[in-house]
Amino acid sequence: MAALPTDSNTPLDEVACGLMRTAEDGTILRINRIFSEWVGQPPGALLQRRRFQDLLTMGGRIFHQTHWAPLLRMQGSISEVKLELARDEAPPIPIVINAIRHEKEGVAYHEIAAFVARDRDKYERELVLSRKRLEELVTEATRLQEEAKDRALFAEQMIGIVSHDLRNPLSGIAMGAALLTRGQLSEGQQRTLNRILRSADRAHALIADLLDLTQARLGGGLSVSLQSVDLHHTISEALDELSLVHQGRPLHHKTVGSGECTADRNRLVQLLGNLVSNAVAYGTPGRPVTVTSGMGSQCFIAVHNEGVAIPPEKQELIFKPMTRGAQNSAGRSVGLGLFIVREIAKAHGGEARVDSTADGGTTFTVAFPRR
Amino acid sequence: MSVRTRNNVQVSGSGLATMFFAHGFGCDQNMWRLLAPAYSTRYRTVSFDLVGSGGSDLSAWSPTKYATLQGYASDVVEIVREFGEGPAIFVGHSVSAMIGLLADLEAPGLFGAQIMIGPSPCYINDGDYVGGFTRKDIDSLLEALDSNYLGWASNMAPAIMGAPGQPALGDELTNSFCRTDPEIAKHFARVTFLSDVRSELPRLATPTLILQCDDDMIAPITVGEYLHRALAQSTLTIVNNVGHCPHLSAPSASGAAIDRFLMEQGL
Numbered sequence: 001m002a003a004l005p006t007d008s009n010t011p012l013d014e015v016a017c018g019l020m021r022t023a024e025d026g027t028i029l030r031i032n033r034i035f036s037e038w039v040g041q042p043p044g045a046l047l048q049r050r051r052f053q054d055l056l057t058m059g060g061r062i063f064h065q066t067h068w069a070p071l072l073r074m075q076g077s078i079s080e081v082k083l084e085l086a087r088d089e090a091p092p093i094p095i096v097i098n099a100i101r102h103e104k105e106g107v108a109y110h111e112i113a114a115f116v117a118r119d120r121d122k123y124e125r126e127l128v129l130s131r132k133r134l135e136e137l138v139t140e141a142t143r144l145q146e147e148a149k150d151r152a153l154f155a156e157q158m159i160g161i162v163s164h165d166l167r168n169p170l171s172g173i174a175m176g177a178a179l180l181t182r183g184q185l186s187e188g189q190q191r192t193l194n195r196i197l198r199s200a201d202r203a204h205a206l207i208a209d210l211l212d213l214t215q216a217r218l219g220g221g222l223s224v225s226l227q228s229v230d231l232h233h234t235i236s237e238a239l240d241e242l243s244l245v246h247q248g249r250p251l252h253h254k255t256v257g258s259g260e261c262t263a264d265r266n267r268l269v270q271l272l273g274n275l276v277s278n279a280v281a282y283g284t285p286g287r288p289v290t291v292t293s294g295m296g297s298q299c300f301i302a303v304h305n306e307g308v309a310i311p312p313e314k315q316e317l318i319f320k321p322m323t324r325g326a327q328n329s330a331g332r333s334v335g336l337g338l339f340i341v342r343e344i345a346k347a348h349g350g351e352a353r354v355d356s357t358a359d360g361g362t363t364f365t366v367a368f369p370r371r
Numbered sequence: 372m373s374v375r376t377r378n379n380v381q382v383s384g385s386g387l388a389t390m391f392f393a394h395g396f397g398c399d400q401n402m403w404r405l406l407a408p409a410y411s412t413r414y415r416t417v418s419f420d421l422v423g424s425g426g427s428d429l430s431a432w433s434p435t436k437y438a439t440l441q442g443y444a445s446d447v448v449e450i451v452r453e454f455g456e457g458p459a460i461f462v463g464h465s466v467s468a469m470i471g472l473l474a475d476l477e478a479p480g481l482f483g484a485q486i487m488i489g490p491s492p493c494y495i496n497d498g499d500y501v502g503g504f505t506r507k508d509i510d511s512l513l514e515a516l517d518s519n520y521l522g523w524a525s526n527m528a529p530a531i532m533g534a535p536g537q538p539a540l541g542d543e544l545t546n547s548f549c550r551t552d553p554e555i556a557k558h559f560a561r562v563t564f565l566s567d568v569r570s571e572l573p574r575l576a577t578p579t580l581i582l583q584c585d586d587d588m589i590a591p592i593t594v595g596e597y598l599h600r601a602l603a604q605s606t607l608t609i610v611n612n613v614g615h616c617p618h619l620s621a622p623s624a625s626g627a628a629i630d631r632f633l634m635e636q637g638l
Contacts, residue, residue: 024620025586025613051613053588058504059511062564065615066397066465073619074401083515128517145539 018095018114026051026110035114038095045202052112055064057084057092068099072110076101082117094121153218160214163207170207174200178359208270209336213321214345224264224347231268232259235293235301238269239276246280249289256294262371263348264298271344272301274337275364279305283362298350310356319352341366372431374449378419378425384411388457388483388638392418393447395465395489396563396614399425402464405622408514417454421467422446423555432555440466440566444473451481458483458638462629464565465489465589465615473568475577484636485579489615490598492592493567500569503591509564516557572601579605580632582625584612606632 008313013018018035022028028046036043039055053064060083072078077100084092095114102109108160185193232255243251255281272291279289283305292302310318338352341364345352350368374380381400390410392403400418410416420427421443436442447470451459459482463471468490475482494502495509579602583595592609599607608628612621 057511057515058508059513059515060513062504063509063515070398070402070616070619073616074404107535240581257577371519 018112018115018116020052020112022052022112024101024108024110026053027050028328029109037114038085038093038114040090046098052110055085057086060084060086066078069310072099072101082120084243094118096120122174156214156217160209160218163210163214166207170200170203209340212340212343213336216340217321222267222340222347224344226262226264226348229261229263229265229268230259231261231263231293231295231301232297234259234265234268235291238272239291242273242276246276246289249280249286251276252288252290254290254292256292256296256314258295259293260370261295261299261368263368264344267344267347268301271341272303274341275301275303275366278337278364279303279362283307295370297369298367300365302363302365304361304363306361309358310354310362315354315356318354338364350363372428374446374453377405377422377426377428377431378446378450380417380419380450380454382415382417382454384414384416386414386457388460389415389451389455389459390462390637391447391451391455393461393463393471394418394421394424394468394561395467399427401425402616402619406618406626407581409626411463414460415456417450419450421470421559423552423559429552432552434558435559437562439562440470440473440568441477443467444472444477447471447474448478448481451478455481458534459460460484460486460633460638462486462488462607463490464567464618465491469566470567472571472575476571476574479576484633484638485575485577486582487579487598487633488516488582488618488625489587489590490581492569492572492598492601494564494589495567497567500597501591501593503588503594504564509561512564513557513560516553516560563584569601572598573603575602576604578636580629581605581607582617583607583609584614584617584621585609586613587615589615608632 013033019032021030079098081215096117097114099112287306290304322335342352345366349367356362399420423432461471468487610624617625
């Protein structure tokens with residue numbers, strides 16, 4: 001086996017990187033064979049004639065002037081700077097360089113080592129490209145999201161405005177119909193007028209629900225005016241009225257403990273109305289609906305009906321606006337009932353929940369602090 | 372936020388006038404380490420970082436305020452008002468020379484002298500005007516910035532480049548010099564190299580020194596001559612220097628030219 005050279009003065013032309021020595025102004029003083037091959041010019045054309053920065057692409061030259069030349073001067077050395085060697089009529093060669101500044105007898109010079117970095121360059125370009133693509137996608141997605149938000153907001157505002165404006169003509173209809181009932185009417189006319197009045201009532205209730213929806217969504221929650229209320233008394237009175245509406249369905253009332261609490265009486269009546277009409281619509285026909293009002297650690301109202309259980313995966317969903325059970329045929333609601341129940345509970349600092357099993361039936365419970 | 376924190380303002384020296392040192396694109400106030408200390412025996416000296424560079428408060432940076440050089444100029448007016456004592460002498464390197472000019476126009480009478488090192492009112496060639504660059508050249512610079520900043524984590528990058536074999540160098544300097552946020556650097560590059568303040572030049576009445584290198588690719592000698600013609604109260608001094616930073620590579624020649632100019636102005 002031939003002896004390998006072990007001396008420390010390996011000729012520069014044999015090392016595995018580009019090497020160059022320049023004066024402080026960049027004038028090339030020494031260059032090895034590999035480096036001059038990359039540049040594409042013989043050393044004779046480069047030595048003393050060209051400056052290192054002249055070999056770079058324009059961007060690299062500016063970068064050299066604004067970044068790494070001052071840094072080399074201040075710091076004495078730099079590493080891992082990526083630049084491109086410009087070549088006539090050939091694509092530039094990406095290189096990574098390290099440089100050190102030396103001073104000998106008051107004269108400064110730079111030693112530069114360079115490696116070709118084609119793969120790093122390719123990889124970087126791909127990264128930059130995919131980052132750009134990602135940025136575009138994010139911008140687009142954000143734009144779509146903003147648009148959707150705007151549309152939803154507009155729709156909700158629209159609901160509020162239209163509902164509000166519908167109230168006046170509707171009141172006109174109801175008032176006119178009420179006046180007509182005072183005159184001499186045939187039986188058929190009386191029936192028609194009663195139907196008009198009932199329809200106007202239903203429309204009023206619908207509008208009230210829609211206005212509550214916009215207030216809850218856009219106004220940051222329903223408004224309530226809290227005062228001392230006897231819960232049992234309030235519920236029992238309201239149930240009397242409801243039993244007129246739901247004739248033929250037994251509505252039972254149970255009380256637990258004291259009924260003293262602080263609440264908005266009208267809102268409680270509204271909440272009970274929504275829960276009872278749901279129980280009547282979805283519960284087993286003919287079977288009783290039981291309302292329990294009372295006081296445990298909190299005030300609560302529970303409305304129970306027998307019947308098919310609500311599937312567990314739907315139990316949270318039904319409190320969202322515009323959701324409706326399959327059997328609803330009453331037509332009174334646009335699916336806001338339970339949403340409003342939960343909003344009323346929230347406005348009282350409480351919450352609404354449902355427990356539903358095939359054996360035990362379905363119970364909606366609203367609980368809120370007594371205060 | 373105080374102006375001091377926002378621009379990392381450093382004050383030293385004392386004298387009857389105040390010299391303000393503003394760095395250019397790419398670095399920070401450390402650039403002045405070879406030039407400024409000589410003046411702190413005769414002047415109050417104030418150096419600072421442009422917002423987005425060096426030790427400035429990055430939270431103060433906004434792409435809208437700094438979308439033009441005017442945003443930086445307003446900062447300069449605030450700095451000079453707060454830290455100046457006696458006549459203000461503004462030393463601006465590269466793009467900061469034009470920032471100083473805009474600050475002067477925004478607050479007439481605030482400045483006693485402008486010293487512009489390697490200034491250029493417009494980097495891109497335009498008809499008969501030779502700025503030295505084409506739009507394509509600037510795009511190529513942005514690409515170079517992209518690939519050198521790529522390896523960095525999102526926010527504050529370490530020193531833009533390492534310093535092998537310089538253990539004597541303090542960590543402090545290594546870590547702050549040329550430290551910058553990649554996105555801000557690219558934004559600043561665009562604002563700098565696409566700026567054009569040529570139409571403002573005739574309005575400057577303050578005595579001005581144009582310190583021009585005889586071999587500077589960023590600000591070629593024709594640009595210095597153009598400025599000299601456009602600025603009524605200007606002195607053009609050409610120093611022998613290759614490159615864009617004579618205050619680093621030829622500090623004594625630069626200092627001598629500045630001294631001469633200041634003496635002529637009686638400052």
